[in-house]
Amino acid sequence: QQQVKQSPQSLIVQKGGISIINCAYENTAFDYFPWYQQFPGKGPALLIAIRPDVSEKKEGRFTISFNKSAKQFSLHIMDSQPGDSATYFCAAPLAGTALIFGKGTTLSVSS
Amino acid sequence: GAGVSQTPSNKVTEKGKYVELRCDPISGHTALYWYRQSLGQGPEFLIYFQGTGAADDSGLPNDRFFAVRPEGSVSTLKIQRTERGDSAVYLCASSPGPSSYNEQFFGPGTRLTVL
Numbered sequence: 001q002q003q004v005k006q007s008p009q010s011l012i013v014q015k016g017g018i019s020i021i022n023c024a025y026e027n028t029a030f031d032y033f034p035w036y037q038q039f040p041g042k043g044p045a046l047l048i049a050i051r052p053d054v055s056e057k058k059e060g061r062f063t064i065s066f067n068k069s070a071k072q073f074s075l076h077i078m079d080s081q082p083g084d085s086a087t088y089f090c091a092a093p094l095a096g097t098a099l100i101f102g103k104g105t106t107l108s109v110s111s
Numbered sequence: 112g113a114g115v116s117q118t119p120s121n122k123v124t125e126k127g128k129y130v131e132l133r134c135d136p137i138s139g140h141t142a143l144y145w146y147r148q149s150l151g152q153g154p155e156f157l158i159y160f161q162g163t164g165a166a167d168d169s170g171l172p173n174d175r176f177f178a179v180r181p182e183g184s185v186s187t188l189k190i191q192r193t194e195r196g197d198s199a200v201y202l203c204a205s206s207p208g209p210s211s212y213n214e215q216f217f218g219p220g221t222r223l224t225v226l
Contacts, residue, residue, distance in 0.1 A: 006153075032211050043115070043202050043217030044154065052213075090155045093211035098167060100142055101153030 001089045003027075004092050006102030008107070013109050019077040021105045023090035026071065030047050030092040035064065048075070049087070080109045113137070115218035117203050123224045124193055132188040132221045136205030143186050144215060145178055146202040154202055154217075160186060162216050193225045 005024045013019045023033075034049035048055045050064040050073065057064045063076040075085055087106050091099040116135040122189075124130050136143050141162055146154035156170040160180045175193075180186040188195055200220040206213040 018128040034214075036217075041219065043204070043219050045217065046214045049212075049214075076177075091153075092154060094167075097142065097209050097216065098156040098159045098170070099211075099214075100155075101158065104151070104153050 004090055004100060004102045005107060006090050008105060009097070009103070010106045011108070013077075013080045013107065015080065015082060015109055015111050017080050019075075019084065019107055019109070021075045021078045021088055021090070022072060023074065023102055024070075024072045025092055027092070028071070032057065032093050033066065033073050034058075034091050035062075036089045036091060036101070038104075044089060077107075077108075080107075082109045082111045085109050115203055115205055115216050117201075117218040119146075119220050119221060120219065121222045121224075121226065126195060126225075127224050128193050128225075130190050130193055130223065131146070132190075132201050132223070133186070134186045134203030136184065136186070137216055137224075138184075140207055140216070141183065142206040142209050142213070142215075143180060144204040144206075145186070145188050148200045148202055148206065148220070153172060157201075166209070170216035183218060190223075195225050198223055198225045201223070 035047045036044035037047045040042040061078045066073045087104045090102040117205040118133045143159040144159040148154045163183045175191045178188045202220045204215040204217045206215045
């Protein structure tokens with residue numbers, strides 16, 4: 001089954017808090033897991049990505065944690081800021097190179 | 112440098128009409144993708160080009176949808192006999208090559224409204 005299931009659908013976090021978004025997948029052939037960030041009226045933009053040969057990848061305030069046995073991966077945003085308010089999508093590659101996306105998580109960071 | 116551009120940004124049409132949506136990828140990018148994003152959903156894959164050829168069109172919902180990329184650069188998504196259910200944002204993305212590890216750069220999308 002080629003799906004990525006994302007949760008929660010929406011998230012409200014106070015400024016300075018930690019935002020956590022989760023994704024689960026079923027296809028064990030997936031070997032690349034990017035996260036995209038989308039602002040209203042804009043196209044998605046790559047935020048951070050991980051391959052399953054590592055359990056964690058950190059770039060600045062953004063960290064992906066990967067659990068291969070559970071077939072889950074999550075995005076952690078440390079010290080969340082109002083500018084992080086956006087919709088976040090997890091994704092995985094379909095057969096070939098196109099991506100299948102989760103349904104998205106709308107993050108609101110209150111100041 | 113310039114990113115992926117899409118025209119028009121908005122298109123309103125009547126049910127049954129024909130529409131064309133254009134995508135200008137980043138110069139030198141050989142891979143080009145079309146996705147469709149409905150309200151509150153993630154982008155949904157439609158078609159993938161490597162160069163001039165459609166390498167994967169398995170996401171096209173039916174034969175009313177067609178896309179071309181005749182010179183391996185600009186691409187046009189064509190929708191015949193539009194239906195209200197076709198209303199969505201149509202996103203184009205490009206990447207330097209066919210590897211799934213390459214970042215896909217998205218354009219701002221064309222918002223299609225079918226009345």
